[in-house]
Amino acid sequence: MPDTSTAIGIDIGGTNLRAARVSAAGEILERVSERIDRDADTAIGRIIELVRQLDRPDVTSIGIGVPGRVDARRRTVLSGGYLNLAGAALAERVEAATGKPVIIDNDCNMALVAEIAVGAGRGRENVVMFTIGTGIGGAIVQEGQILRGRGTAGQLGHITVDVHGAACVCGRRGCVETTSSGTALARHIQEAGLPADTTIDDIFRRAAKGGQAARQVLDAWAGPLRAAIDSASAAFDPDLVLLGGGLGKAAHKALLKIPALAPWYQYPVLAAELGDDAGVIGAAVCALIEHRVPLPPPALAMPAAPNLLERSA
Template sequence: MMTYGHSLTIGVDIGGTKVGAGVVTSGGRVLARLRTETPERSKSPSVVEDTIVSVVSELRQEYRVRAVGVGAAGFVDERRSRVLFAPHLSWREEPLRDALSVRLGLPVVVENDANASAWAEVRAGAARGVDDVVVVNLGTGIGGAVVLDGALYRGRYGLAGEFGHMTVVPGGHRCECGNRGCWEQYASGNALTREARELVASQSPVAEVLRQAVGGDPGLITGPLVSELARKGDRACRELLEDAGGWLGVGLANLAAAFDPELFVIGGGVSEVGELLLGPARSAFEKGLTGRGYRPEARVVAAALGNEAGMIGAADLAREALPRGRSRRRQQRLGRARW
């Protein structure tokens, strides 16, 4: 049975490893959701596009929606139409908005996934009621977003907030973006996994619990495994998270010098360990803050909406882009013509 709603939209969250989609109300409630794995990076962009169309079409069997918002893990242009570059996917100058709107017959908005998540946290999550916020998402890499005076700041070319690719160690680890020493090479899920694997491969006795957990094969180590063992009290895994948290705090201090926000919101899968990561991050942030002791310090808190933030934010941004003050039928006609 199809459910009708004047304000229902679909939000799609495209990450480095998954595609999540949900039907979202104007109040940020997710009525239905789907999740599937992101096709392998070596596959063509059309395969990812097919995956998006598939999950949206399945949701539309039960719900009549007005628009679709897509949060993409990559650089999105100022018109919110093309994915210019996606370090963890194969999109290059991909006209995603127009391709999807033709295939779906609906207005489509494409936004950077971190921007979408940040918007959700501001509208309905940990940053609700705060006008100046920096959101940092720790996942496969590091995504970021800035909200200034209550509005999402995208920059002149739509590329603001790519904090994960700030250079923090000149000549450091090679990054998929093409540079070396990017922040996400030290404080992301990939960084946590790399450091854990190197620790086990070094045959260090401090990594015995981690080594036993993977049968001596460093290639089986994942970020979630490190987090699980850290929660259970393993010292080596806790130290790995402390290191990642320290690098997180270094980056936050730099961002505070640039934006002077009231609040930092830390989201993404890595942040789910809570204070095991955020405690060291706050300490490093306080030590690295310019003018420390003589200025107000931004609070550092965990995100509230979890894995659904991206789809909630993308859905809300799609809703906001719809024409206002017209009948639904006329909106749909104008939407097709415009998009």
Template sequence: MVTSKRGSKDLIRAINYSIILNKIKEIGPVSRAELAKVTGLSSATLTGISAQIIADGLIFEKEMGESKGGRKPILLALNPSGGYAVGIKLTENTLIGVLVNFVGEIIERYNMKLVSKTPESVADLIGNLTEELIKRSQVPKDKLLGVGVGAAGLVDFDRGMLITSPFFRWRNVPFSQLVQNRVGVKTYVDNDVNTLMVAEQLFGAGQNLEHFITITIGRGLGMGIVVNGQIYRGVKSAGEFGHITVHSNGRQCACGKRGCLETLVSDEGLLISGREVCSEPVDSVDDLLQLAESDHNNAQNVFAQAGTLLGAQIANLITVLSPMRIIIGGEGVRFGDWIFKPMHQTIKENIMPYQGEATEVVVEPWGDDRWAVGAACLVLGEFVKSPLYRNSSYD
């Protein structure tokens, strides 16, 4: 009995710890009085737990704000050097790595070429890359909170399992455990689109939003869904937006079906469409983009048709899910207005008026490091999460 009482006290304390830490992240720098007001916690609880978080080095006292004649108020803020995370994006030939601080800023970046593609050798190279990032950044190893890995394909996040990997042809690989054995710190693995979504939720356009969707355009077409502040995963791999059927007898898709959205709105899909209608040589989607930019009508139409298809499906998403925001990212953001102008137009024409105003559709600027930062945010996201939602299989 004593144990369970102690246990529940510890749990309540851990939950309050997470509430305070998250609130400071959301609205900090913030005074203790304001924190007590917004969290509903007693000032005694707040003082005790914030002292603990300061001792843990995750927040610090900042003297700032308006002074009303006397001392300047002391505010609590997240400590950027409170902890660090390594994020690694697994691509076909390269590991793209970053080391970020506690507020998601890149401290160091480094890439390594894959020499062998067995799970063990990739896990081993992730270990080497992690060590290299720590060495270069001179961050103390005991400040490393964990390693996050973002991978294309089907991932069982709860079990850290790569179910299928399109680049490596792996099946059911317990990858987080393999990497964790090598690096000696907590390791999380998730689908790369989900890692981006966690980054948006922690530090980007998804901050403080209960319901939002992330869509990525590039080699494929990905989607992540946040409902009530939590990632929605469904029974199996929810968010396969690229594999919505738009033409039941359309082009063959890599998933085995025909006529998926991805066969028309992805690098490969655009390239095939471009070759069908342009007499000039089109070796890559960038050639097609160049043609569009030099006033080539057919090339422009390829992007416009893809944008229209994408817009119609986004309008359907809004109709069904009514998210607060849809955030579009990925390498395909470089297609700019050629694709996004018709997309916005089609969304406008295909949503019910009272719903449309509630959802904002934003196209985010894109940088090459974003995937790896997203992977690092997996670690930070799990670290600041309430124990009620944390993935216990990683404990």
């Protein structure tokens, strides 16, 4: 008899707070969302309320994807961005209020788990993912396990692409986040003298018609990203590189005109498939895995998938 357990996945985004009840097959059964609040206490209260709206007898656990640096083993948020939950005891407070076991992890890790479970990374054991949005996040799976290092490995947005480049929020200079994020794209558009309301689709249309300013914007935006992908590929030798986040598909399209820099780094680069659903699906799948709910083969073709969140002894 198939397992009918479900979990609630929560994705804390820069604009929206999303939650969904998800089956062991990675199917979203119910969903709710609302605007995010910058105040940590208010945001946690709203997370608890969303969980209560979705809670059903078959819900076994809760997974929460958090932007920033997260120590998943200790369930601790170390740093954040728009909503900073560092030191807020997020997992403990949601657990106490709902009576359900809670796991937390970086939101990009959650998204990559979803793509491997039911998205563009199905059947792959070694995947690198860049998420392109307001900033740039990243996640790495090697041999079916999230690469954590001492706890927070996978910060691919902070691969250096220009040692003399712009200052980054991390304290260094020339991180790919400073050149190839959504924020950087807006700056490239401004520097090219194009209208402030120019969208990435406008840029593609202008470039297709031979517009030099638009072509320069795409080169300035996607060129450093290609270098970062090549660096990550040299370091991790992945089966596949995925581009997710709100600008993932656009970045993939832009990179079609910017090939890998050397023959050694010819790795498949694909756009992620799940869009805004990746975070909630991945968070729920991780919660189910953590609590040893068996996932059916159609959901996770990768045999090593139950090790994705395996904790060290």
